[in-house]
Amino acid sequence: MKAKNRDLYIDGLGVNFSGFQAVNNFSMVVKHGEMRVLLGANGAGKTTLMDMICGKTQSTAGRIFLGDKEITNKPPHLIARMGIGRKFQIPSVFKELSVLQNLSVAAMQESTVLANLGSMKRRVDHERMKEVMSMTNLENKAHELAENLSHGETPWLELAMLIIRKPQVILLDEPTAGMTADETLKTSRIMNNLKGQHTIIAVEHDMAFVREIADKITVMHQGEFLAEGHISDIENNQAVKDAYLGSGGIH
């Protein structure tokens, strides 16, 4: 595949936690604008893989490329600046700041202290803020403190903070965890809205949701690559069926 067309390229990635091989010789190519879903049983290494991509965990083997720039084991804030946005399994937002302030922080163009000593005014793109807030169902919450948001709204705010930065690649770890059916539905709408504009990799257990959003699925098993393909291929894949037998299959 041409380098031009791929946003993320992982080559033989591995990490060893003092003897325990959490991810082993894992490779994957994600095309520009693709919505990729990562599947795998508990402990398969999905979160660890995302941690390595965004610089939270140092890999011990292999390389990661964003476009044609290598990002392997760079400091997290630099990887973020280069164009990777990460949403965590446990939603994290700036609790004592308002929704608008959360988004303002996320939208900052400059990253260093000295470049940011100027005032907030003028630098804020209100149109873009409004657009992102309505995309994530937060249009009426602009002045609400993040700590007062509901269970479902908190991950939306985190998602909004990623979207507003327009990163090249967005990593979402279980975006619907703990959501009600209604919130899950709204989340899948947000995701489908983003389709094509961003390259997205999502870890997700809810198969109904996966069917709703996924272009292509990659399955991990015990830290290794197991299978890749469209949803029907994966559901009929014998290796996947075998791997999931112990944990009751994919639902």
Next chain:
Amino acid sequence: MMKLTYSHLKVVVYVVFIAIILSLPLFLDEFWLNRTAKYLIYGMLGVAISLSWGYAGILNLGQGLFFGAGAYMLGMSLKLASPTSLEQGGQTPIPDFMMWNAEPNAVVDLCCINHVSFLWMPFQSQSFGIFMAIALPVLIAWLIGTIIFRKGIAGVFISIITLAMVLLARLLVVDAQSFTGGFNGLTDLAWFKINGYEFDPYTVSTYYLVAISLVIVLLITRVLINSRAGLILQAIRDDQNRAKYLGFDAASYQTFFFCVSAAISGFAGMLYVITAEFASPTFMDLSFSIAIVIWAAVGGRASILGACIGAISISMLGASVSENELFVESWQAILGLFFVLVVLYMPKGLAGIAHGICRKLTVNRGEG
């Protein structure tokens, strides 16, 4: 009629506060002006703690280290400029305590009266003393910051490390008697001088030197926390990791604002020496650093002005109360109890309550 908004009210509160402190010379005599100047200096420490604790989430239990460093640095210059030091009969002025501790046949010169005295030589220039009063605290803060924040150490560990640092510094200062004046500190100091004008501590001009300094510190701090960097700092306080994965180098923000807080404290220490005419190792007593934290907690650590007013009023109350026989011993205990109550029942301090009232009074919610 113009609608009164929350941010208008905030400006009004600042203006009233500044007007009060600037008009006090109309009502107070020189003795009280001198005392009040000291309380205003404590208010400046409240600002410093609010910035590091309230806005950066760094609970510094060793603020006295920066205050003490600032005080000693200018104190050294003022000590050398005092008549006693000038009249020791050497080529250079010599602090009296160095004479007392000198070997019988030592050369009476700063260069070599003892083997560390040469470090005092540049302090013959008062400007150097002023420079160091800011530079040394900032340097110490930068070193602590770079080591601690780079390692991602957070929360209670920072408090323990800063606490250990201030205790260590106190020990060193008391121990290095022939260099620092030891337990007695620096006394018998000259007056602070600018362009030949001498600041007698018991005059209106010294009061204004302090009061205007406080106003400037308040305003600069406000500008800083209202800047984009100030907002990012608060974001880092709330969730350091989230900020990191949005592309901000959390450690550099924490270090920067920790240094600003240290600079303010050093500046306060410097003004204290000018006003009180001594520098003492007691500035680095644990109880003093803890007291600063309590002032800010009661006033409201999340509010620059709240912490400032908290520091001024509680230290004022403490000073008058401990003149009463009954409270000499018990004041510390009362203060401690007060602190516990505040932490339990009003975590945002008095400023938190004031904010609540202001919000109810005003029609629309500002951003503040």
